[in-house]
Amino acid sequence: MNILIVYGTRHGWTQKTAENLDDILRNQYNYKVEVTDYKISKEIKVNMPNYDLVIAGSSIVMGFWKRGVKRFLNKYKKHLRNVAIYVTAGGTLDDVTKGTLTKEEAIQKAKTKYIIPVKNKLGISTIADGVFGGQYGKEPKILFNNWNKEDIKNWAAELDKKLKK
């Protein structure tokens, strides 16, 4: 089965998640995977019906997606067989570290704020939605880093299960 991962990043963590998903889906579950920045996907001829799953990942900064990822979904939505969306919402997950939300609550909050409205607007449904951490600030002033490989592994397992149903 073929999977395409298209991501849009500002600080690199959405890309890191895409690369980890690629590694896990390829090596652990034997999928054929292609990973591309949405900027490059504009230039390559993307043959959508060939993909059993298209995963779209966006960085969230000030509440906003990378617009190009949404444009990508909008452009190809009629040709997509299965779609999964993930967002890098480090700020929302930081509430877990602060103790103001449980992890489940933070994930639900990020889905409600950043994923569900986009799906509704574009009129698409997904087989899975993911919320992952990222980083705020740079060395030597990193305010937080909640990027977590385990969450990505779990999501890859969920995707595999849905695809093999």
Ligand SMILES: Cc1cc2nc3c(=O)[nH]c(=O)nc-3n(C[C@H](O)[C@H](O)[C@H](O)COP(=O)(O)O)c2cc1C
């Ligand atoms: C200026 C700024 C604004 C941010 N705003 C949000 C936000 O509105 N919601 C959120 O969950 N995370 C927010 N974050 C955290 C980002 O999700 C985190 O930095 C993530 O790594 C961004 O993804 P990227 O590294 O792929 O660009 C913000 C980060 C920065 C630097």
